[in-house]
Amino acid sequence: MEAEAAVDYLVDERSKAQFDIDAMKIIWAGGKHEFEVSDRMARLVASDPVFRKDNRAILDRKELFKNTLRKAAHAWKRIIELRLSEQEASKLRFFVDEPAYTDLHWGMFIPVIKGQGTEEQRKKWLPMAYRMQIIGCYAQTELGHGSNVQGLETTATFDPELDEFVIHSPTLTSSKWWPGGLGRASTHAVVFARLITDGKDHGINGFIVQLRSLDDHLPLPGIIIGDIGMKFGNGAYNTMDNGFLRFDHVRIPRDQMLMRVKQVTREGKVVQSDVPWQLLYGTMVYVRQTIVADASCALSRAVCIATRYSAVRRQFGSQNGHETQVIDYRTQQSRLFPLLASAYAFRFVGEWLKWLYMDVTQRLQARDFSTLPEAHACTAGLKSLTTSVTADAIEECRKLCGGHGYLCSSGLPELFAVYVPACTYEGDNIVLLLQVARFLMKTVSQLGSGERPVGTTTYLLRLEHLLQCPCDVQGAEDWLKPDVVVQLFEARSARMTVACAKSLSKFSKPEDGFMDLSADLVSVATAHCQLIVVSKFVEKLQQDIPGEGVKQQLEALCSIYALSLLKKHLGDFLSTSCITSKQASLANDVLRSLYSQVRPNAIALVDAFNYTDHFLGSVLGRYDGNVYPKLYEEALKDPLNESVVPDGYHEYLQPVLKQRLRTARL
Template sequence: MGDTNKDKEVSKEHKPRAPEPLVEKMTGIPDWFYALKAASPTGGDSLAAERARATFDPAAMTRVLFGNNLVGVFEETLGVLQSDENNTFSKENRYYMGRSERFKDRLKMDSKFAEIARTNKWNDTQRTVANLLIDEPGTFSLHTGMFMPCLNSQGTDEQRKYWLGLAHNYRIIGCYAQTELGHGSNVQGLETTATYIPETEQFELHSPSLTAAKWWVGGLGKTATHAVVMARLITKGKDFGPHTFIVPIRSLEDHKPFPGIMVGDVGPKMGFNCVDNGFMLFNKYRISRDHMLMRYSKVDKEGNYHAPPVQRISYGTMIFVRAYLVASSALALARGATVAIRYSAIRRQFSDPNASKDDAVFQKFSPLPGSKAKCETAVIDYSLQQYRLFPIIAQSYALHFSGFWMLRIYVKMMKNINDGNLDLLPEVHAASSGLKSLTTTIAAAGIEEARRACGGHGYSLFSGLPDFLNTFLPLVTLEGDNHLLTQQTARYLLKQVKKYSQDPSKIPTNDSSTTKYLGAPYLKSWTSAKKEEDLQNTDVLLDAFGHRSKRLVVELATKMAKGQSWNDSLIEMYAISKAHCQYILLKNFVHGATDKRASKAGVTGPLGTLCVLFGLSTMEQELSEFVEDGFVSQQQTTWLRSQLKKTLAAVRPNAVALVDSWGIPDYVLNSALGRYDGKAYESMFEMALKEPLNVNARLHGDVVEGYEEYLRPLIRRGLAPPSKSKL
């Protein structure tokens, strides 16, 4: 993503759009309603004052985060989606639809998407961005996300040519069937078999038990015509373990499943309800031999198994997906923070003149009825609200810089691998495993905290956060369970520590190494933090993060050397992986906050403050691990808590600008509380008026369905008709 000069287009994103008709006219609503306004100060008043306080230009920050090109792609793609003449991509009814309805609506979008992508000749980036904007996983996600990449990496040249051609044009729709009802993480435990029958040159797919059913397969339930199926290859009586096969499952003519296959949807989930995650059972279902994907392993006509000449490196895709998830976690947190910060600046409760002393709106607005105070205090001015929310802003930036770092290092690693150099692989694999685990966990927690920080309204779907959180949540399990994954990272760290202690010449000298700190001298105390203000120095913070991670690794290595079993070490492994990845997050944030791009854009100040906040708040959260070996002294913990408060105060004037900087459009937020223009309450009302229970009632003379059957008989049990007067 290079930086070309497109300032004008970028800045546009940060200007309020033309006011929409709030609240629009609807039948059955009395005229006097339309005269009502939100009480002053309005959300718009508050946000305007916030934006006037900011010490930097959010548009400049957006460019630092994404570069102009990517920002341009977002704007252009958004324009295409929003200009669709049938309003196909509207999210207006999303929160009201039941599952079947929403599924069908999403199918309509998918069908239109395929057409638009073809017409506009969208490349992969544009497709990815468009899907991010639509922000609702659909049934085709796995077609392009797993089915096609899998054919590409595991099919022979002939298979690729044939199947990818069909898939690319949606002549077939594919899914990827690996997980079974009884087996997820442990691929070696899968039960489905593919037995070779030399007489007919076919494989017979079979599910020997109920738990062998393929399960959770996205797109399988209702739409896919083909599946890449992972099954145990059995030939000549020998089980060669899981291999992949391409399997036709539904007729291309009438879409009916073929005999011998039982397929359906796995039922309702917290989110992803527009995806038909499916199940599938095979009853001695035959496919011809050429349906085995044979780029590596092969079975010949006679049924002889041929192992691949060399074990191929299959980590590439996995690492890419994890890098992508780290970057996605940043955006997800940013979205949660955007809603909560904007609404906290709008929402006013109680009056604390001391807390509001820097709030221009507080000074300006007239007294509340019956109150001696001038105005109520914006909840963002309460220190506990800042303590809850500002670290989430800091985390979103921290995750962003590490996400983009991971994507860069992935590209470098793949280039090296193509040149025959595998050196980077173990380090990048370890970082990607631990970072995927840590960042998706942080993001899920941060979104939920942001939701709760919106008070009661955070519980309404109109806040934009519940539906979004539910869609994010599977990421803590998918692509490697967040607890299981930490073993990968820990294993690597334990190995490095052993290697460095046996041979100090192996200690990395390059600053870009993620494990250089493991070879640093072991300090007994935090000597670089000599006075309280030193805690604003990110190098000083990095010293502490490095020491803590190294100590935890060394202690576990020692325990295991003395015989502590693998299973008895899992708790420590989790801690090690987290400590290492928090070090990486801080390191990459420091780098991002001080690099050329940031200083050219004039945002090193606010970025640096945020970086310190990330370090201090993370340290406070994990404080025992820094303190318990005496590294951080009693006095230093006092400094830490005091500096943390000071840093929260330093972030305060820029809070709204820092979330504005992400440039997340209202179309994506789909949130009454988080809209750019601050019309939170007007928007809550408008959305409520569109609730089907209300619309239906207005159509039925303002009486709810079920009244005649259940309510009236209860209220009027054995009564004569009441008089017309009000009770």
């Protein structure tokens, strides 16, 4: 095999870039400081052999899990040794890039206690959790119930005699099933259960339950715990001990019920605290906002791999003696560049959601609940939109890499497998879109009344105008005007919303209408969410964007994002008479010229994500483009290559070849 040359096969591509890539890196990271932390943590992880991850596809389940425990411990050790800040620590865990019990401990267990525990409970539990003297998980979903949390069957019955709750799993389907970190690592859980006092069911509440002894890690009496088994993909989520959990009348003290909102008194009375229940929504908004941010990471990673490889890969045709780089094919561009644009779009909408979460939190503290339903709908809808698109996009990027994308060493199979459950956890994407649609229907129905639509729904105030305004596109260049595009997306969303509301009004029972038209309602919600992403991208570009050529690139990407959506959902735009076929055809032409504009910048635009080769974990996406020798290197690591004649030859191949099957013992 040829010696490895220390060259950059993509250097020509990089020299074509028409913008200041360092400035773009900072835009992508969300600021100088963010860039610096992110860059430093990425390098720290990449340079530490303990965090090696190229062997995940060939480790068996036990080795894989043990290895994850090791990495989690090592990460924690480094965090302590280096006295990392919370932001740094979380970035470090992010770059370790392996689902682990710590995700749930830091990402769910702690936030839930923060959000739903009383002052006292927070004082008691959080310090232990912060020091990892206890490890917690989030045990909500059961074998029989995920989406419908109100249908959970686990019971927490108050025993006034002993001042305790009895936690119990009355049926097979009431077993907790799925919680990450539960199966093998966690010592504690926040368990969601039906609160029962005096024979009365008071609905679902959270309870802190110790699961395992802190001495020997054995499950406490009455508790059965296990791992729910292999999940999709090599490595991927199999590093996580998603678990099951059954309770046989397990007793916990009364003060382990999370009582910030609902409380049970010594006598067993259920009382509301003076804390508004709406605060509970805060946690949800927080968690979903992080999922949107993660979507842009996963998507940009896949796009980075596919873009670099598309510049390395050559097939057919000829350009000055070489075959054509596949990135120069229009079909490749029309599949890839909208995803590149989406990565940036999701990045900016994620940034905005972070702001929204802070805004909501401040308002909640001031007991201003006016924006909560809208913020809730925003995060639910954007969680759904961005995760669905990202999941599909990763697989599309894999296909864009041809046969080699199917190898684990391309990094894309694992990225897909580890990513797709984001479409299901924290709210099934369809169930979430139905919630958004309900919110929109309500908003529209209240337009006449005093309720003024807020935030991302304010455009509905201009309903009359939007229902009839023609699209201002005369020539191709008009498609590049942000206000034209935003108004178009507003018009489409408004018209679809109103049409659906009209159809609903024909049903005598609104609930029947909602059931029967739910597929259309999902389309309405999607249109609304796409509008949000488009308009937040446009708003971002109205800010000051430093760096030579940076703004121009982002403007091109913004147009690509919007116009490729238009193309994909053309039926929506035409059937609501938002545009004409002629205008649609112009948009298609503009899209092609935008692809040509982005083409020379493509590699630099993915370089701007600043991913290390370690984090990318892809031979095809290597920074230096040195793909082919590295594919060999990876292949040679497969255990099947340990011997030239495979295990099983004598028993199962030779008898076939030698026609001795009849006598063979198989």
